[in-house]
Amino acid sequence: MSTPHLRTYAGHMNIRELLTDAASRPASAAEPVLDGLSDEAAHRMPADRGNTIAWLLWHAARQMDVQTVALSGGKSVWTSGGWAQRLGVDRGEDEFGFGDSPEDVAALHVDDVAALGAHLQACTDALTAYIGTLSEDDLGEVIDDSYDPPVTRGARIVSIIDDAAVHVGQAAYARGLVDGWRAAV
Template sequence: MTAAQELLTDAARRAPETARLVLDGLSHTAAHEPPGGIQNPVAWLIWHAARQQDVQVSQLAGTEQVWDQGDWAERTGVNRSSGDMGFGDSAEQATSFLAENPQELGGYLEATVQRTVAYIQTLDDESLAEVIDSSWDPPVTRGVRLVSTIDDAAQHLGQAAYARSLVEPGWKAPY
Protein backbone atom coordinates (compact mmCIF):
# COMPACT_ATOMS: atom_id res chain seq x y z
CA MET A 1 0.00 0.00 0.00
CA THR A 2 1.32 3.45 -0.88
CA ALA A 3 1.68 6.22 1.68
CA ALA A 4 -1.22 8.10 0.06
CA GLN A 5 -3.47 5.03 0.29
CA GLU A 6 -2.51 4.54 3.95
CA LEU A 7 -3.32 8.15 4.84
CA LEU A 8 -6.62 8.21 2.97
CA THR A 9 -7.62 4.86 4.47
CA ASP A 10 -6.80 5.97 8.01
CA ALA A 11 -8.72 9.22 7.58
CA ALA A 12 -11.77 7.49 6.09
CA ARG A 13 -11.93 4.84 8.83
CA ARG A 14 -12.29 7.43 11.59
CA ALA A 15 -15.83 8.45 10.65
CA PRO A 16 -17.67 5.28 11.77
CA GLU A 17 -15.93 5.38 15.16
CA THR A 18 -17.17 8.93 15.76
CA ALA A 19 -20.68 7.99 14.61
CA ARG A 20 -20.73 5.04 17.05
CA LEU A 21 -19.83 7.36 19.93
CA VAL A 22 -22.53 9.83 18.96
CA LEU A 23 -25.21 7.18 18.41
CA ASP A 24 -24.44 5.16 21.55
CA GLY A 25 -27.46 5.52 23.84
CA LEU A 26 -29.00 8.26 21.69
CA SER A 27 -32.77 8.31 21.98
CA HIS A 28 -34.99 8.45 18.91
CA THR A 29 -36.30 11.82 20.08
CA ALA A 30 -32.84 13.31 20.62
CA ALA A 31 -31.67 11.99 17.23
CA HIS A 32 -34.30 14.12 15.52
CA GLU A 33 -34.38 17.19 17.75
CA PRO A 34 -33.01 20.23 15.96
CA PRO A 35 -30.72 22.15 18.33
CA GLY A 36 -32.23 25.55 18.98
CA GLY A 37 -35.23 24.44 16.95
CA ILE A 38 -33.50 25.39 13.70
CA GLN A 39 -30.17 23.54 13.39
CA ASN A 40 -29.50 20.23 11.70
CA PRO A 41 -30.41 17.28 13.96
CA VAL A 42 -27.98 14.47 14.75
CA ALA A 43 -29.76 11.96 12.49
CA TRP A 44 -29.65 14.29 9.48
CA LEU A 45 -25.96 15.06 10.05
CA ILE A 46 -24.96 11.38 10.20
CA TRP A 47 -27.13 10.52 7.20
CA HIS A 48 -25.67 13.38 5.17
CA ALA A 49 -22.09 12.50 6.14
CA ALA A 50 -22.62 9.03 4.72
CA ARG A 51 -24.74 10.06 1.72
CA GLN A 52 -22.37 12.65 0.34
CA GLN A 53 -19.47 10.21 0.50
CA ASP A 54 -21.53 7.37 -0.96
CA VAL A 55 -22.74 9.43 -3.91
CA GLN A 56 -19.38 10.99 -4.71
CA VAL A 57 -17.27 7.85 -4.33
CA SER A 58 -19.73 5.76 -6.35
CA GLN A 59 -19.42 8.36 -9.12
CA LEU A 60 -15.62 8.18 -8.95
CA ALA A 61 -15.60 4.39 -8.94
CA GLY A 62 -18.36 3.98 -11.49
CA THR A 63 -20.33 1.74 -9.14
CA GLU A 64 -23.81 1.52 -7.71
CA GLN A 65 -24.34 3.41 -4.47
CA VAL A 66 -24.12 1.55 -1.18
CA TRP A 67 -27.50 3.15 -0.37
CA ASP A 68 -29.09 1.07 -3.13
CA GLN A 69 -26.96 -2.07 -2.81
CA GLY A 70 -27.75 -2.53 0.87
CA ASP A 71 -31.39 -1.41 0.81
CA TRP A 72 -30.43 1.29 3.32
CA ALA A 73 -33.53 3.44 2.76
CA GLU A 74 -35.65 0.61 4.14
CA ARG A 75 -33.17 -0.36 6.86
CA THR A 76 -32.85 3.20 8.18
CA GLY A 77 -36.44 4.15 7.53
CA VAL A 78 -35.34 7.23 5.60
CA ASN A 79 -37.70 8.21 2.80
CA ARG A 80 -35.10 9.70 0.47
CA SER A 81 -34.07 8.51 -2.98
CA SER A 82 -30.59 7.59 -4.13
CA GLY A 83 -30.47 10.93 -5.93
CA ASP A 84 -30.82 12.80 -2.64
CA MET A 85 -27.86 13.45 -0.40
CA GLY A 86 -28.97 16.55 1.47
CA PHE A 87 -26.92 19.14 -0.43
CA GLY A 88 -29.20 22.13 -0.74
CA ASP A 89 -31.67 20.98 1.93
CA SER A 90 -33.51 23.91 3.46
CA ALA A 91 -33.57 24.31 7.24
CA GLU A 92 -37.13 22.97 7.15
CA GLN A 93 -36.09 19.86 5.20
CA ALA A 94 -33.20 19.13 7.56
CA THR A 95 -35.21 19.72 10.74
CA SER A 96 -38.09 17.56 9.48
CA PHE A 97 -35.74 14.72 8.49
CA LEU A 98 -36.84 11.35 9.88
CA ALA A 99 -34.92 8.10 10.24
CA GLU A 100 -37.21 5.44 11.69
CA ASN A 101 -34.11 3.55 12.84
CA PRO A 102 -31.36 6.13 13.48
CA GLN A 103 -28.97 3.51 14.86
CA GLU A 104 -28.84 1.97 11.36
CA LEU A 105 -27.36 5.23 10.08
CA GLY A 106 -24.11 4.16 11.72
CA GLY A 107 -24.25 0.88 9.82
CA TYR A 108 -24.83 2.72 6.58
CA LEU A 109 -21.86 5.00 7.25
CA GLU A 110 -19.70 1.96 8.08
CA ALA A 111 -20.71 0.24 4.81
CA THR A 112 -20.00 3.42 2.85
CA VAL A 113 -16.57 3.79 4.42
CA GLN A 114 -15.74 0.14 3.74
CA ARG A 115 -16.55 0.68 0.06
CA THR A 116 -14.52 3.93 0.07
CA VAL A 117 -11.51 2.14 1.56
CA ALA A 118 -11.83 -0.70 -0.97
CA TYR A 119 -11.87 1.88 -3.77
CA ILE A 120 -8.82 3.69 -2.35
CA GLN A 121 -6.94 0.38 -2.42
CA THR A 122 -7.40 0.22 -6.21
CA LEU A 123 -5.73 3.59 -6.83
CA ASP A 124 -2.10 4.36 -7.50
CA ASP A 125 -0.42 7.76 -7.33
CA GLU A 126 -1.18 8.42 -10.99
CA SER A 127 -4.89 7.69 -10.48
CA LEU A 128 -5.01 9.97 -7.44
CA ALA A 129 -3.41 12.79 -9.46
CA GLU A 130 -5.86 12.44 -12.38
CA VAL A 131 -7.96 15.58 -12.95
CA ILE A 132 -11.62 14.62 -12.74
CA ASP A 133 -13.22 18.07 -12.76
CA SER A 134 -11.58 20.89 -14.68
CA SER A 135 -14.42 23.34 -14.04
CA TRP A 136 -12.73 24.42 -10.79
CA ASP A 137 -9.62 26.56 -10.38
CA PRO A 138 -7.46 24.74 -9.61
CA PRO A 139 -8.88 21.63 -11.27
CA VAL A 140 -10.00 18.86 -8.93
CA THR A 141 -8.06 15.60 -8.87
CA ARG A 142 -9.38 12.22 -7.80
CA GLY A 143 -7.26 12.45 -4.63
CA VAL A 144 -8.59 15.91 -3.78
CA ARG A 145 -12.18 14.72 -4.28
CA LEU A 146 -11.54 11.82 -1.88
CA VAL A 147 -10.03 14.17 0.70
CA SER A 148 -13.05 16.42 0.29
CA THR A 149 -15.57 13.62 0.94
CA ILE A 150 -13.61 12.35 3.95
CA ASP A 151 -13.28 15.87 5.36
CA ASP A 152 -16.97 16.59 4.81
CA ALA A 153 -17.88 13.44 6.74
CA ALA A 154 -15.52 14.38 9.58
CA GLN A 155 -16.98 17.88 9.83
CA HIS A 156 -20.57 16.65 9.86
CA LEU A 157 -19.82 14.03 12.49
CA GLY A 158 -18.19 16.69 14.67
CA GLN A 159 -21.35 18.74 14.22
CA ALA A 160 -23.41 15.68 15.17
CA ALA A 161 -21.44 15.28 18.41
CA TYR A 162 -21.94 18.96 19.20
CA ALA A 163 -25.65 18.79 18.29
CA ARG A 164 -26.09 15.83 20.65
CA SER A 165 -24.49 17.81 23.48
CA LEU A 166 -27.03 20.59 22.85
CA VAL A 167 -30.12 18.36 22.80
CA GLU A 168 -28.91 16.14 25.68
CA PRO A 169 -27.32 18.52 28.18
CA GLY A 170 -24.63 16.72 30.11
CA TRP A 171 -23.72 14.36 27.29
CA LYS A 172 -20.09 14.64 26.35
CA ALA A 173 -18.16 12.78 23.72
CA PRO A 174 -15.56 10.55 25.36
CA TYR A 175 -12.67 12.12 23.46
Protein backbone atom coordinates in the same frame (compact mmCIF):
# COMPACT_ATOMS: atom_id res chain seq x y z
CA MET B 1 -2.22 13.34 26.97
CA SER B 2 -3.16 10.00 25.45
CA THR B 3 -5.29 9.75 22.31
CA PRO B 4 -6.28 6.08 22.09
CA HIS B 5 -8.64 6.65 19.16
CA LEU B 6 -5.75 7.72 16.94
CA ARG B 7 -3.85 5.05 15.11
CA THR B 8 -0.09 5.18 14.94
CA TYR B 9 2.16 3.55 12.40
CA ALA B 10 5.82 2.74 12.58
CA GLY B 11 7.69 2.96 9.34
CA HIS B 12 6.47 3.94 5.91
CA MET B 13 2.82 4.56 4.95
CA ASN B 14 1.78 4.87 1.36
CA ILE B 15 -0.85 7.35 0.24
CA ARG B 16 -3.59 4.71 -0.08
CA GLU B 17 -2.97 3.55 3.50
CA LEU B 18 -3.13 7.15 4.69
CA LEU B 19 -6.38 7.85 2.82
CA THR B 20 -7.90 4.59 4.05
CA ASP B 21 -7.03 5.47 7.63
CA ALA B 22 -8.48 8.97 7.25
CA ALA B 23 -11.65 7.61 5.62
CA SER B 24 -12.26 5.27 8.58
CA ARG B 25 -12.21 8.01 11.20
CA PRO B 26 -15.67 9.57 10.71
CA ALA B 27 -17.40 6.20 11.24
CA SER B 28 -15.29 5.59 14.36
CA ALA B 29 -16.07 9.08 15.65
CA ALA B 30 -19.82 8.50 15.13
CA GLU B 31 -19.87 5.46 17.44
CA PRO B 32 -19.82 7.38 20.75
CA VAL B 33 -22.28 9.95 19.38
CA LEU B 34 -24.77 7.16 18.66
CA ASP B 35 -24.16 5.28 21.91
CA GLY B 36 -27.33 5.66 23.98
CA LEU B 37 -28.79 8.29 21.64
CA SER B 38 -32.58 8.44 21.97
CA ASP B 39 -34.90 8.76 19.00
CA GLU B 40 -36.11 12.08 20.39
CA ALA B 41 -32.60 13.54 20.72
CA ALA B 42 -31.58 12.22 17.29
CA HIS B 43 -34.41 14.16 15.64
CA ARG B 44 -34.38 17.36 17.72
CA MET B 45 -33.25 20.48 15.87
CA PRO B 46 -30.91 22.55 18.06
CA ALA B 47 -32.48 25.98 18.58
CA ASP B 48 -35.35 24.76 16.36
CA ARG B 49 -33.30 25.45 13.24
CA GLY B 50 -30.05 23.48 13.37
CA ASN B 51 -29.47 20.19 11.62
CA THR B 52 -30.55 17.14 13.59
CA ILE B 53 -28.08 14.45 14.59
CA ALA B 54 -29.96 11.97 12.42
CA TRP B 55 -29.74 14.27 9.40
CA LEU B 56 -26.05 15.03 9.98
CA LEU B 57 -25.06 11.36 10.20
CA TRP B 58 -27.33 10.41 7.29
CA HIS B 59 -25.82 13.22 5.19
CA ALA B 60 -22.24 12.31 6.15
CA ALA B 61 -22.82 8.79 4.82
CA ARG B 62 -24.92 9.77 1.79
CA GLN B 63 -22.49 12.39 0.47
CA MET B 64 -19.71 9.83 0.81
CA ASP B 65 -21.78 7.27 -1.08
CA VAL B 66 -22.92 9.60 -3.88
CA GLN B 67 -19.43 10.98 -4.44
CA THR B 68 -17.77 7.55 -4.31
CA VAL B 69 -20.20 6.32 -6.97
CA ALA B 70 -19.40 9.39 -9.10
CA LEU B 71 -15.69 8.55 -8.89
CA SER B 72 -15.88 4.78 -9.22
CA GLY B 73 -18.87 4.28 -11.48
CA GLY B 74 -20.00 1.56 -9.06
CA LYS B 75 -23.30 0.90 -7.34
CA SER B 76 -24.53 3.03 -4.48
CA VAL B 77 -24.53 1.59 -0.99
CA TRP B 78 -27.90 3.30 -0.50
CA THR B 79 -29.52 1.09 -3.13
CA SER B 80 -27.42 -2.08 -2.99
CA GLY B 81 -27.67 -2.25 0.80
CA GLY B 82 -31.36 -1.39 0.96
CA TRP B 83 -30.58 1.52 3.28
CA ALA B 84 -33.66 3.58 2.40
CA GLN B 85 -35.82 0.75 3.73
CA ARG B 86 -33.51 -0.13 6.62
CA LEU B 87 -33.44 3.46 7.87
CA GLY B 88 -37.01 4.27 6.84
CA VAL B 89 -35.86 7.32 4.88
CA ASP B 90 -37.78 8.13 1.71
CA ARG B 91 -35.00 9.72 -0.30
CA GLY B 92 -33.76 8.78 -3.77
CA GLU B 93 -30.42 7.31 -4.74
CA ASP B 94 -28.98 10.68 -5.80
CA GLU B 95 -30.30 12.64 -2.81
CA PHE B 96 -27.88 13.42 -0.02
CA GLY B 97 -29.24 16.57 1.56
CA PHE B 98 -27.28 19.21 -0.34
CA GLY B 99 -29.48 22.30 -0.29
CA ASP B 100 -31.96 20.90 2.24
CA SER B 101 -34.06 23.54 3.95
CA PRO B 102 -34.77 23.44 7.70
CA GLU B 103 -38.12 21.92 6.78
CA ASP B 104 -36.38 19.17 4.79
CA VAL B 105 -34.08 18.49 7.74
CA ALA B 106 -37.03 18.31 10.14
CA ALA B 107 -38.88 15.96 7.78
CA LEU B 108 -36.03 13.43 7.65
CA HIS B 109 -36.93 10.77 10.19
CA VAL B 110 -34.79 7.69 10.71
CA ASP B 111 -36.70 4.66 12.00
CA ASP B 112 -33.57 2.95 13.38
CA VAL B 113 -31.19 5.55 14.82
CA ALA B 114 -28.60 2.92 15.81
CA ALA B 115 -28.40 1.80 12.16
CA LEU B 116 -26.99 5.20 11.16
CA GLY B 117 -23.57 3.98 12.32
CA ALA B 118 -23.82 0.83 10.21
CA HIS B 119 -24.87 2.91 7.20
CA LEU B 120 -21.89 5.24 7.64
CA GLN B 121 -19.61 2.20 8.03
CA ALA B 122 -20.99 0.63 4.84
CA CYS B 123 -20.29 3.85 2.92
CA THR B 124 -16.83 4.03 4.45
CA ASP B 125 -16.17 0.43 3.40
CA ALA B 126 -17.17 1.28 -0.18
CA LEU B 127 -14.88 4.32 -0.22
CA THR B 128 -11.93 2.44 1.24
CA ALA B 129 -12.45 -0.44 -1.20
CA TYR B 130 -12.34 2.10 -4.02
CA ILE B 131 -9.21 3.75 -2.61
CA GLY B 132 -7.57 0.31 -2.57
CA THR B 133 -7.96 0.05 -6.35
CA LEU B 134 -6.12 3.30 -7.09
CA SER B 135 -2.51 3.94 -8.01
CA GLU B 136 -0.67 7.12 -7.16
CA ASP B 137 -1.10 8.16 -10.81
CA ASP B 138 -4.88 7.61 -10.46
CA LEU B 139 -4.90 9.85 -7.39
CA GLY B 140 -3.12 12.61 -9.31
CA GLU B 141 -5.52 12.50 -12.27
CA VAL B 142 -7.49 15.72 -12.82
CA ILE B 143 -11.19 14.87 -12.67
CA ASP B 144 -12.68 18.38 -12.63
CA ASP B 145 -11.01 21.27 -14.41
CA SER B 146 -13.83 23.73 -13.69
CA TYR B 147 -11.95 24.80 -10.54
CA ASP B 148 -8.73 26.76 -10.25
CA PRO B 149 -6.66 24.82 -9.46
CA PRO B 150 -8.24 21.77 -11.11
CA VAL B 151 -9.44 19.00 -8.77
CA THR B 152 -7.60 15.69 -8.73
CA ARG B 153 -9.11 12.36 -7.77
CA GLY B 154 -7.03 12.39 -4.58
CA ALA B 155 -8.18 15.89 -3.65
CA ARG B 156 -11.81 14.87 -4.18
CA ILE B 157 -11.33 11.87 -1.88
CA VAL B 158 -9.86 14.15 0.78
CA SER B 159 -12.88 16.45 0.35
CA ILE B 160 -15.28 13.50 0.80
CA ILE B 161 -13.50 12.45 4.00
CA ASP B 162 -13.37 16.03 5.28
CA ASP B 163 -17.09 16.55 4.67
CA ALA B 164 -17.93 13.37 6.59
CA ALA B 165 -15.62 14.30 9.46
CA VAL B 166 -17.09 17.80 9.74
CA HIS B 167 -20.65 16.50 9.83
CA VAL B 168 -19.87 13.83 12.42
CA GLY B 169 -18.23 16.55 14.53
CA GLN B 170 -21.35 18.67 14.13
CA ALA B 171 -23.45 15.68 15.23
CA ALA B 172 -21.33 15.38 18.38
CA TYR B 173 -21.78 19.08 19.09
CA ALA B 174 -25.53 18.85 18.40
CA ARG B 175 -25.79 15.94 20.83
CA GLY B 176 -24.34 18.15 23.53
CA LEU B 177 -26.90 20.82 22.73
CA VAL B 178 -29.95 18.54 22.69
CA ASP B 179 -29.24 16.17 25.58
CA GLY B 180 -26.19 17.47 27.42
CA TRP B 181 -23.92 14.68 26.17
CA ARG B 182 -20.15 15.13 26.39
CA ALA B 183 -17.53 13.13 24.58
CA ALA B 184 -15.05 11.33 26.75
CA VAL B 185 -11.68 12.98 26.30
